[in-house]
Amino acid sequence: MSSHRFRLLVVAAALVGISACGGTSDTGSKDESRSDGVFPLTVEHALGKTTIPAKPKRVATVNWANHEVPLALGVVPVGMAAANFGDNNDDGVLPWVEEKLDDLKAKTPVLFDETDGIDFEAVADTKPDVILAAYSGLTKKDYETLSEIAPVVAYPDAAWATPWREIIRTNSKAIGLADEGEKLIKKLDGDIAETAAKYPQLKGKSAMFMTHVDPNDVSQVGFYTAHDTRTQFFQDLGMKIPGSIAKASEGTDKFALTKSAEQIDAFDDVDIITGYGDDTGELLKTITKDPLLSKIPAVERGSTYLLPGSSPLATAANPTPLSIGYVLDDYAAALAEAADKVK
Template sequence: MRPSRLLPITAASAALALGLVGCASGSGAETGGATGDTVTIEHALGTVEVPANPERVATVAWANHEVPLALGVVPVGMAAANFGDDDGDGLLPWVSEKLEELGAETPVLFDETDGIDFEAVADTDPDVILAGYSGLTQEDYDTLSEIAPVVAYPEGPWATSWRELIEINAAGIGRADEGEQLIADIEAEIAEAAAEHPELEGKTAGFITHIDPTDLSEISYYTTADPRPAFFEDLGLVEPAGIAAASEEAGDDVFSLTQSAEQADFFDDVDIVVTYGTDLLTTLQADPLLSQIPAVQRESFVQLDGTGPLGTAANPTPLAISWVLDDYLELLAEAAAKVDQ
């Protein structure tokens, strides 16, 4: 696993397009910056005014802490990693590297095994709470709002893309312009790395989320609403027509669907299958129905360890993308080569 490539942060002229209504101050409102006393942000659970330059930033749920860290701000508290943590310290490796780069100690880690620890969050005395990528309920949001202003997801629970995550969380700490530059830097890095793998361009990819080895009667897969298959497009891959149509019919708030094994031909237009597990391909090859899927027959399969960092980073987040990009592209390229044989 290669080390992280750190991204430069500079000022950008682009204004935040998502969620940022304006900056209120005693002299009126200013759109698109963070020069006043507060920033007003619209999100799916309401409208919130946050301090333009908060000193104490707390984050809950998955990956929200990566935005302030990428922008040089160390949270006072954040959620502990509950999967993909290879050494049990509550931090994913790209987060550990960033903290070390910033010369910072590990923030307070919230144990969210059983949901948000509201008391622990309150104990960090935050000025703002970031939850741009999360599954907050309205009740969760209301409870957190009693502690500090909360920045929730822009559209739906767990539906925030990595770009939207940066946009709304950067706005939440008064750094919208720096967030836009961070997005541009990551996009440039992705484009440069993907250009080294032209064999991926135009191929279709699907992400299987679950197959029960003891019951092969159905296959569950992520819809295009989930960030994992959405990331394929960044890498030059395209949506299979069947998955795209089923995703559109299901709606933006549905992240996985299930297909009967008797209709395994649904996956005929999937060139590359990505999934979690280490021996799933062998299991499918032994099944009379699922073995007929073209990607299974030609073994254009990417199997990720869902408990390790690489599998975790398949769900793209601001710091994980740089850390995993080359390795992930190599695995996809190996599968793509089998499509062309």
């Protein structure tokens, strides 16, 4: 895209935003309920402060899962990132998002192809009033470029490290639905507690989530740190983060780290290992036959569960507002089966 073309798009988006701010509507009048928030509204985040002048009418989202917040609250985005993992029918939309769009009788929003990074031109073409990115990996440059299109709400603390509750709080606040966001959190907390109660064997078990493993090179063991939402979700289910993972997470804000296979004795305190596998089960066989990795206690006793390939279930292990209810019971049941092997 030429710089001249992009500047024209930015100006057009800005003019739409100014027009929206100057008028009144059923969703933007001063008579709206307190749950809609008070505008102008300022949101602080890791990349700065963003002021949203009026309640957004056109919401765009980038990166993973941010679109699920407005959808869960009945707001259909004008554009969102296409799913590139766990999409079971290759249409760019995960099944729980399709289900919600059907419930809302809404068409699929414009899908941004982020295979090679954010498609700034496509975002600008949707003429958004706000861009939600509370769970994202935005760089400062990404943020500045997007901010030329519309106000951008980035992650509160660190890239790819926003817990699901904060994804909801941050994004719902930005669209004037903070109270509704809190109600959603309360509902999901109740669903999680109800599911966890069905699997008491999970309580108190320590769990580690491995990153993607190359079956042709198992000399390194990757794992998500205590800052990552996959690891934090174990605590929602009544489990705990192993001391080895907690210690390794100190002094870094990275969401994933690695250890060499020669250091696998560090994971002796892990009761259950889960992670991303494949549809054939070959990766788990590789790990259990490896002379070093097979000595990890969780691998040795079989309390290891690898999620099936790039399936929706594997995707939902990273909890998001709409995926939690969709696969919660299946995920908890699989972890409970692994927990049964811990003596």
